[in-house]
Amino acid sequence: MTAHRSPAERADAGPPRDRPIETYPLPPEADGYPLVGSTVDVVRDPLGFYDRLATYGDVVRYETVIDTFTALLHPDHVERVLLEEPDRFEQYDFEAFGLGIDPEGLVDVDGEQWQRQRTLMQPVFTIDRVRSHADSMVEYAARTAAEWDDGQELALNEEFSALTLQILTRSLFDLEIDPRETDEVIALAARAFNEQLDPRNLTTFLPIWVPTPANRRFKRTYRAYRDRMDELIEQRRRSDEEADDLLTTLLHAEGPEGYTLSETEIRDNMMTFMFAGHDTTSLGLTYTFLLLAQHDDALARLRREHERVLGDERPTTEHLPELEFTERVITEALRLYPPVYMLFRRVTEPVVIGGYRIPEGTVVTLPQFWLHRDERFYDDPDRFDPDRWIESTEEVPDYAYFPFGGGPRHCIGMRFARLEMKLVVAVLARAFDFELLSDPDPDLSPGVTLRPDDDVRVRVSERST
Numbered sequence: 086m087t088a089h090r091s092p093a094e095r096a097d098a099g100p101p102r103d104r105p106i107e108t109y110p111l112p113p114e115a116d117g118y119p120l121v122g123s124t125v126d127v128v129r130d131p132l133g134f135y136d137r138l139a140t141y142g143d144v145v146r147y148e149t150v151i152d153t154f155t156a157l158l159h160p161d162h163v164e165r166v167l168l169e170e171p172d173r174f175e176q177y178d179f180e181a182f183g184l185g186i187d188p189e190g191l192v193d194v195d196g197e198q199w200q201r202q203r204t205l206m207q208p209v210f211t212i213d214r215v216r217s218h219a220d221s222m223v224e225y226a227a228r229t230a231a232e233w234d235d236g237q238e239l240a241l242n243e244e245f246s247a248l249t250l251q252i253l254t255r256s257l258f259d260l261e262i263d264p265r266e267t268d269e270v271i272a273l274a275a276r277a278f279n280e281q282l283d284p285r286n287l288t289t290f291l292p293i294w295v296p297t298p299a300n301r302r303f304k305r306t307y308r309a310y311r312d313r314m315d316e317l318i319e320q321r322r323r324s325d326e327e328a329d330d331l332l333t334t335l336l337h338a339e340g341p342e343g344y345t346l347s348e349t350e351i352r353d354n355m356m357t358f359m360f361a362g363h364d365t366t367s368l369g370l371t372y373t374f375l376l377l378a379q380h381d382d383a384l385a386r387l388r389r390e391h392e393r394v395l396g397d398e399r400p401t402t403e404h405l406p407e408l409e410f411t412e413r414v415i416t417e418a419l420r421l422y423p424p425v426y427m428l429f430r431r432v433t434e435p436v437v438i439g440g441y442r443i444p445e446g447t448v449v450t451l452p453q454f455w456l457h458r459d460e461r462f463y464d465d466p467d468r469f470d471p472d473r474w475i476e477s478t479e480e481v482p483d484y485a486y487f488p489f490g491g492g493p494r495h496c497i498g499m500r501f502a503r504l505e506m507k508l509v510v511a512v513l514a515r516a517f518d519f520e521l522l523s524d525p526d527p528d529l530s531p532g533v534t535l536r537p538d539d540d541v542r543v544r545v546s547e548r549s550t
């Protein structure tokens with residue numbers, strides 16, 4: 086699957102050691118307007134704007150009112166940032182967008198603090214620990230199936246948001262919640278965080294202290310979310326219960342040299358995981374079923390696999406290795422619709438990438454949504470073709486596919502998410518037919534995650550198995 090090339094063959098073999106960095110040119114810059122640079126283009130069509138950038142090359146600079154950006158449009162450059170030299174590129178804090186909401190959570194911290202937190206939490210995400218949640222994932226998926234009536238019209242995005250939130254809170258926080266009622270606050274917050282970052286909302290470019298109605302609404306929703314997280318933490322503290330889960334680790338774990346988390350770190354991580362762990366997986370499932378609803382052949386093959394491997398049984402971890410086509414369907418859905426569609430990093434010292442000098446302070450962007458459909462690396466990139474992931478079918482370079490990021494900061498929840506998606510698909514795909522009622526090629530909102538603008542609506546019909 087992976088094309089291995091020698092360093093000399095790569096797009097970015099790095100600068101020769103003896104050449105001073107200042108002698109390298111800046112990357113070509115996308116045409117913009119005086120003062121606001123490319124802001125207008127980004128607001129108008131944030132995803133389509135990347136097609137225009139690509140006409141300048143693989144390393145392209147653009148200005149907005151918020152920052153100077155440089156888009157990196159080659160897998161070798163992505164690899165360099167994420168895997169080879171992560172210390173020269175720090176997390177982008179999104180504070181300029183008013184989104185410094187959980188600054189001491191794992192997604193946002195850097196350096197030693199990140200290392201300590203990651204080391205503390207990593208044991209919660211080993212294969213065995215993650216697999217221990219399989220039965221409850223299947224149970225919640227089966228309950229969702231039991232709730233769906235024959236012929237019912239559903240918004241898949243809402244259904245999967247509720248399901249993944251239940252799975253997450255049960256597995257990581259040992260909490261039973263009813264996301265349709267008591268925890269609407271979490272779903273509302275997820276929507277608000279996304280709207281806050283969507284460049285198509287002009288308010289995105291206004292500081293959070295400007296009292297626009299959108300900013301005031303955002304602050305209210307954020308406060309309600311934070312208070313709810315505090316309540317959940319308190320609830321666990323009062324119960325004296327020591328479950329084998331992430332919340333216990335956050336509250337009680339001791340790392341090397343007696344390292345424990347501060348109150349702010351605990352709360353910020355609760356907020357981080359509650360959002361990062363459900364919004365992403367929910368979208369992954371929504372897009373998987375959006376695609377399956379349009380590809381009868383793939384759905385039929387999935388069902389044949391499920392009948393052969395599972396028979397009448399519920400899926401368990403024993404079945405996982407044999408659910409190969411299911412795995413490929415998920416891999417392909419995350420290629421076409423990566424829920425995390427772009428990574429941002431701030432350059433901490435001048436670097437040369439692809440022969441261009443990138444000054445300190447620049448924000449580099451690594452766009453999955455664009456690289457995952459780059460025809461230099463994928464045949465017929467817009468086609469849904471799970472079989473492209475059969476070993477030896479196509480040679481896809483590392484980092485032309487990175488839905489879970491890469492290097493030391495790759496997604497800590499990747500195994501959890503992939504397991505959950507696989508089990509949920511195995512439960513629901515054989516129980517129902519899906520008739521798509523909404524746009525087969527929905528418009529997408531690029532917020533924190535890549536969401537469909539409108540509900541993905543289907544009519545489900547029960548299958549007699």
Ligand code: HEM
Pocket residue numbers: 191192193203357358361362363365366369423424425428429487488489490491493494495496497498499501502
């Ligand atoms: C389909 C589902 C998911 C996708 C596509 C996804 C994607 C990603 C990506 C691309 C990153 C790297 C971000 C960066 O480098 O800036 C990331 C990091 C992270 N993800 Fe996920 N994720 C998913 C599910 C989950 C789940 C289920 C959890 C928690 C249970 C989770 C928790 C996190 C955390 C805490 C980080 C930060 C890791 C660090 O910086 O050390 N994610 N995720």
